[in-house]
Amino acid sequence: MGPALSIVDSEPAERADAARNRKLLLDAAVELVRRDGADALTMDAVAKQAGVGKGTVFRRFGNRAGLMYALLDESDRNLQAAYMFGPPPLGPGAPPLERLVAYGRARLTLTEIEGDVLRAATISSPDRYAGPPYNLTKTHVSILLRQAGIPGEIALIADALLAPLDASLVLHQTRQLGFTLAQVGDNWEALVRRVVPAAGEDHRAVE
Structure with missing residues (x-):
């Protein structure tokens, strides 16, 4: 019973974390565009701006077009x-x-x-x-x-x-x-x- 409850309760937290991470990355991307234009919108630059690994950006958006x-x-x-x-x-x-x-x-x-x-x-x-x-x-x-x-x-x-x-x-x-x-x-x-x-x-x- 305990493990089942733990798994069920974790799903909303996981969804909330995913939403927060997505917003963090999009906010970083918007800041880059405002500051340097769309040409500066690379996966590396977004990762650096957001303070995360580049793999996180790729997993979330797939590629630059997806971003x-x-x-x-x-x-x-x-x-x-x-x-x-x-x-x-x-x-x-x-x-x-x-x-x-x-x-x-x-x-x-x-x-x-x-x-x-x-x-x-x-x-x-x-x-x-x-x-x-x-x-x-x-x-x-x-x-x-x-x-x-x-x-x-x-x-x-x-x-x-x-x-x-x-x-x-x-x-x-x-x-x-x-x-x-x-x-x-x-x-x-x-x-x-x-x-x-x-x-x-x-x-x-x-x-």
């Missing part, structure tokens, strides 16, 4: 939690138009912080429009467009609104063309407000 996608997945999960359960205007309770604007600005903030990783993953994933991260985002934007009463092909309109938030384009606009992230955000908001009429503000989100 990069884990970073993107973490960002997407955090943003998804914010727009599904967080306070307005990003979360429920604000008019669809204002939630759309808040979503775009939140997405741009992620691009600024982890833009190199986003761009690298975008380039290496030709089928990204068919994958869960993009489709979750598109579903959220589509829901808000429907709540705002926008006519037309909602799927195409959602794609058109999401295209200016593409990491590669935003980095080109800020690094090569010299626009600030605030200017990009203001331009995106102006676009959204042209597509979504002011009357949409009378609708309330029901996510």
